[in-house]
Amino acid sequence: MALKGTKEEELAISCFLLAGRLLVQAGAETYRAEDTMMRMAQSQNYMEAQSFVTPTGIIFSAGNEKPTRIAQIPSRTTDLEKIANVNSISRSLTAHDITVIEAYEKLQIVEKTNFFFPVWVQILASAIASACFLILFQGVWTDMPAAFVAGGVGFIVFIAIHSLTRVKFFGEFTGALFVGIIAFLAVEWGFGTQLDKIIIGSVMPLVPGLPIANAVRDLMAGHFVSGVAKGVEAFLTASAIGAGVALVLAF
Amino acid sequence: MEYIIQIILSFIATAAFGIIFNAPKKSLFHCGLVGAIGWGIYLGFTNQGVDIVPASFAGSFVIAIVAHLYAKRFKMPMIIFSVAGIIPLVPGGMAYNTMRHIVEKDYTQGIEFAVKTSLVTGAIVMGLVFAEVFMQLIFNVIRRSKLTKKTS
Numbered sequence A: 001m002a003l004k005g006t007k008e009e010e011l012a013i014s015c016f017l018l019a020g021r022l023l024v025q026a027g028a029e030t031y032r033a034e035d036t037m038m039r040m041a042q043s044q045n046y047m048e049a050q051s052f053v054t055p056t057g058i059i060f061s062a063g064n065e066k067p068t069r070i071a072q073i074p075s076r077t078t079d080l081e082k083i084a085n086v087n088s089i090s091r092s093l094t095a096h097d098i099t100v101i102e103a104y105e106k107l108q109i110v111e112k113t114n115f116f117f118p119v120w121v122q123i124l125a126s127a128i129a130s131a132c133f134l135i136l137f138q139g140v141w142t143d144m145p146a147a148f149v150a151g152g153v154g155f156i157v158f159i160a161i162h163s164l165t166r167v168k169f170f171g172e173f174t175g176a177l178f179v180g181i182i183a184f185l186a187v188e189w190g191f192g193t194q195l196d197k198i199i200i201g202s203v204m205p206l207v208p209g210l211p212i213a214n215a216v217r218d219l220m221a222g223h224f225v226s227g228v229a230k231g232v233e234a235f236l237t238a239s240a241i242g243a244g245v246a247l248v249l250a251f
Numbered sequence B: 001m002e003y004i005i006q007i008i009l010s011f012i013a014t015a016a017f018g019i020i021f022n023a024p025k026k027s028l029f030h031c032g033l034v035g036a037i038g039w040g041i042y043l044g045f046t047n048q049g050v051d052i053v054p055a056s057f058a059g060s061f062v063i064a065i066v067a068h069l070y071a072k073r074f075k076m077p078m079i080i081f082s083v084a085g086i087i088p089l090v091p092g093g094m095a096y097n098t099m100r101h102i103v104e105k106d107y108t109q110g111i112e113f114a115v116k117t118s119l120v121t122g123a124i125v126m127g128l129v130f131a132e133v134f135m136q137l138i139f140n141v142i143r144r145s146k147l148t149k150k151t152s
Helices: A007-025 A030-043 A080-094 A100-112 A119-136 A141-165 A168-188 A195-206 A209-220 A224-249 B002-020 B025-047 B052-074 B079-089 B092-103 B107-151
Strands: A050-054 A057-061 A068-072
Touching (some): A007 A057, A007 A080, A030 A209, A080 A100, A080 B079, A119 A195, A119 B002, A209 A224, A209 B079, A209 B107, B002 B025, B025 B052, B025 B079, B052 B079, B079 B107, B092 B107
């Protein structure tokens, strides 16, 4: 016998699931997604609600005799603004400032909106970050233009390959490869002096900062499945970058 | 002078990372500030001759504390402020050296750098965790003292 809830129950469960899915897709920690869903559910008097969140899917049950649903999560990005938005919606729902229906509508708007900065701003940011990191890692000032170009082009290649192939690790590999090639050419043609420092600085925008930080927090919160999964993601990304750079160095 | 330039650059670099991670626009300045504070601490320790492992620990500990305070103040999740901040501490140079020595078939040196890289990564991680536990303890104490005030 399949359990079918009332219309309000179905809507509320859709709302909680959407909130959890948006959080995981935007790169929030697993325990935050679970915590948010539970708080939202409890504020709407689903006291027996349970949720099980992994990086690739969510199972949410509103309680005994109430429906259970699954949400699949095919891809994850890093989108801190989306996390902040979902967080504030869930806060106002648990404070009973808005109803479930309003919260669901707001979440759907958040899902559709693209909060990302324009691509050229992101590329410029990664180029500037690369140039700054060159100096932070004790590079020389005259190498800054080379790091600026290498960091920017590396990021462009990463975005392009990622959107073309949908394989994140391949994008990181090619991005790091181009960083290495540009840094090598810059030193060869006399635009730079220290090959090592230019490569290290320019590769930084590809570094998996969020998975590292999240993996630890999840492990500490007792979410071993998610913690290990995210740790492996960070490790694979680091290996992809390393392989890209190593290919250049091998020549 | 060198010190001030480094801190300014780490501020810019961390804010730029905030853009790459798509942090909310109004929090970009604070993201940069968190990164600059962390890098300043790290640099201060290494300049005093402290090894980079404890220096990284101190840096990430302070980053997580400041990020927690900002999170309470702006009512936003803590990772928004901490993620970009820890990026300058990530041992990119050592990971690179590991790779280079392995490519050059100098495995002994490669392993040495690999162990150091994982030690520094572990130190950053421990800093984040310690700060979290520390903040929870402090907030518990504050909450309890408020409760006792109300009841008395």
